[in-house]
Amino acid sequence: MSSPNGCYSHTPNLRVRPVEEMKSCVVFRPKPPKMFMLNLNAWLIFQLCDGNSPDHVAQRYRKSVANQMSEREADRHLEIGIKNLQDQGLIKLKQQIDQRRTE
């Protein structure tokens, strides 16, 4: 059986500048060049997507926002955030094929 596996990582060579007073983060993507403003929630998701598996990202995100929203709502926010970050080329999911033989 083969099952998709992987981890999220930041796109190489991004420049990340937190803007604490605005509770936001500015990210420069060099290829193709563009700057983005991440709101606090997107910034949190972006930080979690630095070398963690999708399951691990989800667990840590739910934990981070547990006192603010339900698990279902957290999953919805996470889905939106990851899609936005992927669409803009700021994170990517590195796929790994885990080959397991069943006997």
Next chain:
Amino acid sequence: MSNVDPAQLVANLVAGERLTTPTVKSIEPEVRSGGQFPFCDLLAHDDDQENERLIDGNVLLGAIVIEWGYDVPFDKHDDFKKWLICNEKEIAAEQPRDVTYRGTYAVSISTEKHSGLYRTIWAFRTLHALQVFDAEMHRPNSAFAKLIDNLNAFRDHDRGADSSQQIYQPVRCARRFA
């Protein structure tokens, strides 16, 4: 650049903030051209004192006029109005030499979409008065600085809030470079 760990920083911020839907917005850089008219010290070129008479007679507001444009959150408008009613005369009383507070105005109609709904106008009699203003704002325990800080505290500081700044000078003394 701060040496604070970004992951820790965002975690600390999240703990004290109500989260909204995650957004990733592109920032469109805006390149603005520089000034076309170099600053001119009106009274320094005033051989027959006519410029001085025009300023003293309120025909001209000053050698330099600065207009702050900004927004005030809707629910703060009434408080801002009350504050101005109580404090505009205090600003005028405390203003440093050669700096004149020319009032704060609500924009009834404007062709500019993002310049803010409020304007505060300052007049400077000389270029040196710009330095005087700056020095007063930095002077410890300055009543004027406190008033201006309080006025500016009503501004909407959210990212995306409308704001603008214009600097004017009388055309009668302006050289045009471009």
